[in-house]
Amino acid sequence: MSETSVFIPSGPNDCAKLGPTGWTSCQDGAEVAIYGPVSGQVIGKVHAYTTHEVDEAIEKLEQGYQTWKRTLLVDRARLLHQWADKLQENAPQLANLLMLEIAKNRRDSLDEIQRSADFIHYTAEEGLRLTGETLFGDAFPGQTREKVSMVGRVPLGVVLAIPPFNYPVNLAVTKIAPALMGGNVVILKPPTQGAFAGMNITNLAYEAGIPDNVIIAVTGVGRVIGDYLVAHPKVNMINFTGSTQTGQHIAQKAIMVPLLLELGGKDAAIVLPDADIDRARDNIVSGAFSFSGQRCTAVKRVLVVKDIADQLSAKVAEKVMALTVGNPEDDCVVTPLISTQAADFVWDMINEAISQGAVSLTPLRREGNLVYPVVLDYVTRDMRVAWEEPFGPVLPIIRIDGAEEGVALANASEYGLQAAIFTQDVSRAFMLAEELDVGTVQINGKTSRGPDHFPFVGTKASGMGAQGVRYSLLAMTRLKSTVLNI
Numbered sequence: 513m514s515e516t517s518v519f520i521p522s523g524p525n526d527c528a529k530l531g532p533t534g535w536t537s538c539q540d541g542a543e544v545a546i547y548g549p550v551s552g553q554v555i556g557k558v559h560a561y562t563t564h565e566v567d568e569a570i571e572k573l574e575q576g577y578q579t580w581k582r583t584l585l586v587d588r589a590r591l592l593h594q595w596a597d598k599l600q601e602n603a604p605q606l607a608n609l610l611m612l613e614i615a616k617n618r619r620d621s622l623d624e625i626q627r628s629a630d631f632i633h634y635t636a637e638e639g640l641r642l643t644g645e646t647l648f649g650d651a652f653p654g655q656t657r658e659k660v661s662m663v664g665r666v667p668l669g670v671v672l673a674i675p676p677f678n679y680p681v682n683l684a685v686t687k688i689a690p691a692l693m694g695g696n697v698v699i700l701k702p703p704t705q706g707a708f709a710g711m712n713i714t715n716l717a718y719e720a721g722i723p724d725n726v727i728i729a730v731t732g733v734g735r736v737i738g739d740y741l742v743a744h745p746k747v748n749m750i751n752f753t754g755s756t757q758t759g760q761h762i763a764q765k766a767i768m769v770p771l772l773l774e775l776g777g778k779d780a781a782i783v784l785p786d787a788d789i790d791r792a793r794d795n796i797v798s799g800a801f802s803f804s805g806q807r808c809t810a811v812k813r814v815l816v817v818k819d820i821a822d823q824l825s826a827k828v829a830e831k832v833m834a835l836t837v838g839n840p841e842d843d844c845v846v847t848p849l850i851s852t853q854a855a856d857f858v859w860d861m862i863n864e865a866i867s868q869g870a871v872s873l874t875p876l877r878r879e880g881n882l883v884y885p886v887v888l889d890y891v892t893r894d895m896r897v898a899w900e901e902p903f904g905p906v907l908p909i910i911r912i913d914g915a916e917e918g919v920a921l922a923n924a925s926e927y928g929l930q931a932a933i934f935t936q937d938v939s940r941a942f943m944l945a946e947e948l949d950v951g952t953v954q955i956n957g958k959t960s961r962g963p964d965h966f967p968f969v970g971t972k973a974s975g976m977g978a979q980g981v982r983y984s985l986l987a988m989t990r991l992k993s994t995v996l997n998i
């Protein structure tokens with residue numbers, strides 16, 4: 513097993529399981545092969561948890577919960593700060609793992625680790641300020657001051673945290689840290705591609721002093737072990753980030769537990785004639801193509817008023833063709849997509865749109881899982897790429913007559929994650945924002961989740977509930993009223 517704190521698989525036969533005594537090899541042959549996006553080859557294997565092992569893990573967490581929920585807030589905060597420090601200390605190795613597991617470039621990988629440590633520190637502080645209120649009976653007609661309600665927040669119990677592949681550290685941490693600070697215990701089901709990352713941040717939590725009956729990582733393919741986890745009678749809350757399809761499946765399988773679902777998106781950038789066109793170009797290109805477009809908040813369609821469409825399309829295409837394309841180790845912006853299936857999906861959508869009359873302003877090129885960035889102009893409403901989430905480096909441009917059509921087109925999507933408006937008339941931007949049926953409207957900026965104390969909300973097919981430090985703390989605790997009868 514690894515000498516350093518961070519376990520990185522050394523080859524295709526390296527199978528790892530994180531147990532109570534640290535790293536062990538997989539014994540019983542129940543393994544899941546992890547394929548590296550860059551090589552397309554097996555980079556290592558992880559243990560496939562059985563339902564019996566899931567039961568054992570949850571039983572262990574239930575025991576840990578009895579102690580953890582009584583742990584002083586200041587002690588929870590101290591342990592979380594120590595966990596954050598461990599992430600920062602091991603950032604280079606964790607970044608190497610992200611490059612290997614999900615082909616995220618070095619810079620973005622280091623950013624993900626730093627962002628995660630910052631999130632944990634902030635959560636530890638914010639959790640100390642989860643206060644309640646006191647209510648007096650005589651505020652209600654016919655009542656007296658002989659009844660006093662002291663309202664506080666208490667944990668929910670066992671939280672099932674399920675992050676997606678594109679942020680296997682950060683979107684795990686944004687679930688785990690608030691859950692623990694709220695007094696809950698956590699069973700983490702990492703994404704298959706991101707499983708080593710999920711086990712490593714859990715191991716670093718152990719090294720930071722967080723007990724191994726307070727957080728446990730259970731690896732295994734979601735479609736195999738997921739239903740058992742989701743419907744488990746001793747799971748008290750599910751915090752999920754991933755595709756709309758999976759999120760809706762989970763919502764159907766879950767049995768009367770609170771859900772926090774952050775799902776897919778088809779974020780629109782609406783560009784009006786008075787926009788600062790260079791600012792719009794820069795934000796659209798960065799928003800659409802960072803991490804090869806594998807972000808739920810990626811700009812996934814440009815709705816541009818016809819008067820400036822030629823100018824904007826040309827500027828966007830020029831900047832896209834200057835993007836670096838290649839390996840994550842070289843800090844390229846566009847790197848191989850997570851799988852051959854994902855690359856096929858994007859490639860087919862691009863070629864289908866072109867067969868229907870869309871015009872590619874950039875060269876069409878693919879090398880295995882590496883799809884070169886594509887800007888499609890003259891996209892029309894009858895094309896899949898106008899509505900579906902490619903989760904890859906393709907940007908459809910749809911020409912519109914005016915802002916009202918842009919709002920209507922944005923709202924016609926099944927998704928409601930974010931939208932961006934580019935205009936120099938900020939008053940008009942606020943009026944248009946009012947009309948957009950999304951969780952967040954960005955005015956003169958790219959669609960994105962941060963900063964992480966802001967609420968992050970999806971509506972319609974983009975999810976339910978709100979992430980963000982304080983919002984996650986509230987989502988993973990509940991009110992409790994103690995009434996004193998004087």
Ligand code: NAP
Nearest residue numbers: 676677702703704733734735738754755758774775776808
């Ligand atoms: P995904 O296929 O839905 O998987 C997400 C997570 O769910 C993974 O850990 C996966 O495990 C697990 N899973 C799969 N089937 C499950 C089941 N039946 N029960 C329980 N868990 C199950 O999504 P992804 O490919 O990882 O991520 C891409 C999608 O997520 C895109 O649609 C993107 O828009 C969305 N996303 C949304 C946000 C947001 O904040 N709104 C952020 C990131 C991504 P396996 O890996 O083992 O299948």
Ligand code: G3P
Nearest residue numbers: 806807808809960961962
């Ligand atoms: O897809 C991940 C989602 O949470 C977006 O995060 O920070 O890249 O906008 P961000």
